[in-house]
Every structure is written in structure tokens, then in C-alpha cells.
Amino acid sequence: MTHPGSSDDLPLGTPPSYSTTTTLSLALLTIAASLVHGALGTFDYPLSWPGGVVYILLAGLLLVYGVLLLIRYAEARDAMSDPLPRTAMYATRHERMNHLTGVGLHAAALLVACIWMALRHGSLVHLAGVLLSLWAVGLVQRSHRRQTTA
Secondary structure (H helix, E strand, O other): OOOOOOOOOOOOOOOOHHHOHHHHHHHHHHHHHHHHHHHHHHHHOOOOHHHHHHHHHHHHHHHHHHHHHHHHHHHHHHHOOOOOOOOOOOOOHHHHHHHHHHHHHHHHHHHHHHHHHHHOOOOOHHHHHHHHHHHHHHHHHHHHHHHHHO
16 A cells, blocks of 8 residues: 555655755754754743643653654755665655644644734734744645655
């Protein structure tokens, strides 16, 4: 059974999605967004410790996701120059799950930032977190479309 974007659908020689500049941009943007959301969580912590803790933990998950994505990018770039690759580096289940994880984490961070904006009556500081997460969701969607249409 093949899935859309599986290695059977991609033409031979298509670079793996992890090796694109979109992935590098997404990794760096996710790391930046995690730092912004984490800082906002520490400022929100005194107002509501459960909400602040959840926000900080979510920022930590975003940081882990961004660092792992950066590592995958470096591995993919290195593996592209391997003269004897051991496995095909095309769309795999792992890459499809990466898409869902990225959208889920950034959507959750966006939602939490919007909730804090509403609770603080339009705090513009949280708007930076909202915009970074919106941009990241757009990048995740763009990289996923590239996988399924390539």
C-alpha cells in the first residue's frame, strides 16, 4: 500500500524533503518561535502558574522539534553526497509524521498565545508569537505540498 508522497510516487533523483532550504528555514524559525513562546510563558507564569507552565512546556517541545529538524537537515545534506546510500531518502512515514507534529505544535502554541492575548486584553507582545507560529505553519504546509506533488 503506497501513500501520497511515498517513494514510489517521486521521480528518481528527487532530493529528500529534509534537504531543502524550506526545512532549514522551518528549523530556524521553530527555534526562534520556541524562544519567543518560552519567554512569553515566563512572563505569563506569575499571572497563572498552570497556564504559564503549559506554555513553557509547549515552548520546550517546539525547541526540541526545531533542533531535531535542524539535525535531520544536516543529515540529509550529508547523505546526499554519500556515494553508496544504504536506504532511499524519499518521503517516508517519518516525514509525514513530521508534518503533523510541526502543524500540531505550532497550532497549539498559536492557540495558547491567542488565549493569553485575549486574557490580557490584546497584549501586543503575544502577537509576535502568533505571527511566528503562523509563518511556521505556512512553511510546514509548503514543505508538505512539495513532498506530495513532487
